[in-house]
Amino acid sequence: MKIAFIGGGNMGRAMISAIIGKELALPDEMIVADVREESRRALILELGVRATASNVEAVRNADVIILAVKPQNLAEVAADLSGRLEPRQLVVSIIAGKTAKTLVEGLKHQSVVRVMPNTPAMVNKGMSVWTATDAVNDNQKETARRILSAMGEELFTFDEGDLDKATALSGSGPAYFFLFMEALIEAGVRMGFTPETARQLTLQTAVGSAEFARQSGKDLAELRKMVTSPGGTTAEALKVFETGGFKELVNNSIEAALRRARELGS
Numbered sequence: 001m002k003i004a005f006i007g008g009g010n011m012g013r014a015m016i017s018a019i020i021g022k023e024l025a026l027p028d029e030m031i032v033a034d035v036r037e038e039s040r041r042a043l044i045l046e047l048g049v050r051a052t053a054s055n056v057e058a059v060r061n062a063d064v065i066i067l068a069v070k071p072q073n074l075a076e077v078a079a080d081l082s083g084r085l086e087p088r089q090l091v092v093s094i095i096a097g098k099t100a101k102t103l104v105e106g107l108k109h110q111s112v113v114r115v116m117p118n119t120p121a122m123v124n125k126g127m128s129v130w131t132a133t134d135a136v137n138d139n140q141k142e143t144a145r146r147i148l149s150a151m152g153e154e155l156f157t158f159d160e161g162d163l164d165k166a167t168a169l170s171g172s173g174p175a176y177f178f179l180f181m182e183a184l185i186e187a188g189v190r191m192g193f194t195p196e197t198a199r200q201l202t203l204q205t206a207v208g209s210a211e212f213a214r215q216s217g218k219d220l221a222e223l224r225k226m227v228t229s230p231g232g233t234t235a236e237a238l239k240v241f242e243t244g245g246f247k248e249l250v251n252n253s254i255e256a257a258l259r260r261a262r263e264l265g266s
C-alpha cells in the first residue's frame with residue numbers, strides 16, 4: 001500500500017509510526033510532504049520514509065492520501081491538490097473541524113474519510129472515530145479501518161456530527177488527562193516526593209485505574225465508591241473536588257472544545 005502524508009507533524013508521525021509498527025506499509029512506500037525542512041530531514045532519518053516539499057509530488061501514485069495539516073493550512077493544500085487526484089485514490093483527513101463536504105469541494109474529489117484520532121496512537125493506544133462519504137467503497141473502508149486499527153481502537157459512525165464531539169472528547173482528551181496528571185505530580189512534589197516518585201505514582205495510578213475500569217467493565221461510580229471508605233481520605237478529597245464544581249468545570253471545558261471544533265469547520 002502506497003501512502004502519502006500531507007503534513008508530517010505530531011499526528012502525521014504518530015500515524016506513520018503505527019503503520020510501520022504493524023507493517024501495513026514499508027517505510028519506503030510512504031512519502032511525506034511537509035513545508036518544514038527540519039521535519040522532512042527528521043522523518044527521513046528517524047522513520048525511514050521518503051519526504052518532499054511538494055504536495056503534488058507526494059500524492060503521485062499514492063493509494064491513500066492522509067491530510068495531517070492544521071485546519072488553517074487546508075486551503076493551501078486544497079489549492080495544490082484540487083482536481084489532481086485520481087478517483088481511485090482515498091483521501092483520509094484528520095483535520096479537526098473540516099467537514100467531508102468542505103474536503104470534497106476543496107479537493108474536487110469524492111472519496112473522503114474523515115477521522116478524529118488522538119496522540120496515544122503513537123503507542124498503539126489511540127482512539128479514532130471516523131466516517132466516510134458515499135463514494136468510499138468497501139475495500140477503501142477496509143483499508144481505512146486497517147490503518148486506524150494499527151493505531152489502537154476505531155469506531156465508525158454514519159453521523160458526521162459525532163466527529164466534532166469526538167474531537168472535544170477523545171481528540172483533545174489526552175491533554176485533559178495530562179493536565180490532571182501534571183496537577184497530581186505537582187501536588188505530590190509539594191507533599192515532599194521527588195518529581196520522579198510523584199510521576200511514577202501518578203502514571204501507574206492512571207494506567208492502573210483505566211485498565212481496572214476496562215477489565216472489570218463496572219460502572220465508574222461503583223469503582224469510585226470501592227476506593228472511598230466512609231469517613232476516609234478519598235471522601236475528603238472528593239468533597240473538595242465537588243465543592244470546586246469539578247464536573248461542571250469539565251463539562252464547560254468540553255463544550256468550549258466542541259464550539260471551537262465547529263468554528264474551525266465553518
Ligand SMILES: NC(=O)C1=CN([C@@H]2O[C@H](COP(=O)(O)OP(=O)(O)OC[C@H]3O[C@@H](n4cnc5c(N)ncnc54)[C@H](OP(=O)(O)O)[C@@H]3O)[C@@H](O)[C@H]2O)C=CC1
Nearest residue numbers: 007008009010011034035068069070071073094095096117
Ligand atoms: N495533535 C493532536 O493531538 C491531534 C491533531 N489532530 C489534527 O491533526 C492535524 C495536524 O495536527 P498536528 O500534527 O498536531 O500539527 P503539526 O503542526 O504538528 O503538523 C502539521 C505539519 O504540516 C506542516 N504544514 C503546514 N502547511 C503545510 C502545507 N501547505 N503542506 C504541507 N505541510 C504543511 C506544518 O508545518 P508548520 O508547522 O510550518 O505550519 C507541520 O509540520 C490538525 O488538523 C489537527 O486538528 C487530530 C487529532 C489529534
Ligand SMILES: O=C(O)[C@@H]1CCC=N1
Nearest residue numbers: 096167170171172173
Ligand atoms: O487541539 C486541536 O485542535 C487538535 C484537535 C484534537 C487535538 N488536537
